[in-house]
Amino acid sequence: MSRHHSDHDHSLEALREALTPEFWDERYAGSDRVWSGNPNQRLVEQVADLTPGTALDVACGEGGDAIWLAGQGWEVTAVDVSEVALARVAAHAEEAGVGDHLKLGFYDALADPRPAHRHTFDLVTVSFLHVPVEDFPAIYQGIAEAVAPGGRLLVTAHHPHDVTSGARHDHGPGLLFEPDRVLDVLGAEAPDSAWEIEVTDTPTRVQASDDGPFEVRDTIVRLRRRA
Ligand SMILES: C[S@@+](CC[C@H](N)C(=O)[O-])C[C@H]1O[C@@H](n2cnc3c(N)ncnc32)[C@H](O)[C@@H]1O
Structure with a gap:
């Protein structure tokens, strides 16, 4: 049985509603x-293994990644x-003393998939x-466009295995994805690809919960745009 049960409507309209500012x-x-x-x-x-430069954190949430990157010497845009999340990132960045190295912006992937x-x-x-x-191809192609020549795209996601293993509720068909979906929409495996594939991996990790620890699997893709 799935760890999280719900009777979600999986129509495209309902799935898109779960991507709105409201x-x-x-x-x-x-x-x-x-x-x-x-x-x-x-x-x-x-x-x-990367040298700090400029970084864009897309769908930054409360800024755990963005603030950490700023602390590592990156000039970050999140x-x-x-807007509620962005205000929280601003407050946490000030508390962490990295406010001068972090810019914030509104981004709605459904309205315009290009964040920068x-x-x-x-x-x-x-x-x-x-x-x-x-929506996946337009959104992930739009996000990837922001990578500078020689720069990296890092995609981390929940792997679909989490649904079949019961670790995670199925929030909608195909919402979780494997590395191949990213490679496909970016044409990363084509002979004349703009991308060098640096990492594709699907490692597991243990996550804590009220019911005790359980294993989850991640999708990881790291690509480098050829200079
Ligand atoms: C699962 S959270 C991940 C947050 C953060 N990246 C992290 O790892 O902690 C998904 C994030 O995507 C954002 N999001 C949802 N729909 C979006 C959209 N249409 N455009 C941009 N961001 C969106 C949410 O506000 C939320 O912060």
Whole structure:
């Protein structure tokens, strides 16, 4: 049995409603802290061998990743669809003393999939932005466009295995994805691809919950735009 049960409507319209400012503002306003505040383990692992430069954190949430990156010497821009979340990132960045190294912006992937100007960031990272299959190509191509020549795109997501294993409720068909979906929409495996594939991985990790620890699997893709 699935760990989380609900009777969600999985129509495209319903899935898109879960990507609106209203939905996320309400979710963030309903709790002082929705996420842990810590950076994602996968980001920390994947950034370890990179030289700090400019970074864009797409769908930054409460800013755990963005604030950590700023503390590591990156000049960070963090964007999200929720102004409530962005205000929280600003406050946490000030508390952490990295406010001068972090810019914030509103980004609605459904309204305009491009979060920034073309080819501008040394690192573009997006963690756990799960969108309908129909919207996936435009959104992930739009996000990838922001990577500068020689820069990296890092995508971290929940792997679909979490649904079949019962670790995670199915929030909609195809919302979770494997590395291949990212490679496909960016044409990363084509002979003349603009991308060099640096990492595709699906490692597991143990997550705590009220019912005790359980195992989850991540999708990780790290690409480098050829200079
Ligand atoms: C699962 S949270 C992940 C937050 C953060 N990346 C992290 O790892 O803690 C998904 C984030 O996507 C944002 N989001 C949802 N729909 C969006 C949209 N249409 N455009 C941009 N961001 C969106 C939400 O506000 C939320 O902060």
